[in-house]
Amino acid sequence: MPSPDARLLLAEDDAVFAATLARALSKRGFEVTMADNAAAALEVVVETRPRFAVVDLKLGVDNGLTLIPALREAAPEIRILLLTGYASIATAVEAVKRGAHDYLAKPVDVDAVIHALLDDGEVVDTLAPQVPRTPLALRRVEWEHIQRTLQICGGNVSETARRLGMHRRTLQRKLAKHPVHERLES
Numbered sequence: 001m002p003s004p005d006a007r008l009l010l011a012e013d014d015a016v017f018a019a020t021l022a023r024a025l026s027k028r029g030f031e032v033t034m035a036d037n038a039a040a041a042l043e044v045v046v047e048t049r050p051r052f053a054v055v056d057l058k059l060g061v062d063n064g065l066t067l068i069p070a071l072r073e074a075a076p077e078i079r080i081l082l083l084t085g086y087a088s089i090a091t092a093v094e095a096v097k098r099g100a101h102d103y104l105a106k107p108v109d110v111d112a113v114i115h116a117l118l119d120d121g122e123v124v125d126t127l128a129p130q131v132p133r134t135p136l137a138l139r140r141v142e143w144e145h146i147q148r149t150l151q152i153c154g155g156n157v158s159e160t161a162r163r164l165g166m167h168r169r170t171l172q173r174k175l176a177k178h179p180v181h182e183r184l185e186s
Helices: 015-027 038-048 064-074 089-098 110-117 138-152 157-164 168-176
Strands: 007-011 031-035 052-056 079-084 102-105
Touching: 007 015, 007 038, 007 064, 015 031, 015 110, 031 038, 038 052, 038 064, 052 064, 052 110, 064 079, 064 089, 079 089, 079 110, 089 102, 102 110, 102 138, 138 157, 138 168, 157 168
Parallel strands: 007 031, 007 052, 052 079, 079 102
Antiparallel strands: none
16 A cells, blocks of 8 residues: 555546556556546545645636646645646746645656645655666757746747757758657666
8 A cells, every 4th residue: 555655646637648657656656636617626635644746727617726726725735736737927926935846847757746735855655666866868858848838938939049049940840850769777
């Protein structure tokens, strides 16, 4: 049976993304409970008292930002990570003001989620063996930086290329590639 420190709420309305992320987190030692709206998420927190919560900004008709204070009130020790496909500096600041510990823009991989949840240097003992602590590969860091810059530029490839100091065609080739996946060495 997983440790109480491994309980995690995943509040996400995209069923495919939620199932994929939940499966990956479970393989790394988390006990994941899913919710697809704010009311269900709050109910899970009251019933199971998870240590962690991964909350989507847009939960159908609900807003993840308004859910954060309610989650913190129900479970003051919970560490909350806000995920969004609509990243902005204003949203990130507001999420932290409301009590989120971190904020990540989609697409995101499970290792980035875990590191964001455990970023204060504290590694829950029961999860430590499953959490890789190797730095990201340079190609992965580059890909994530390009994605962030593209979001900042509102999807404008020409402006992104200008800001990154590269030719537009070079950027288009890099964008056509899929995200770099890390190979974990055992």
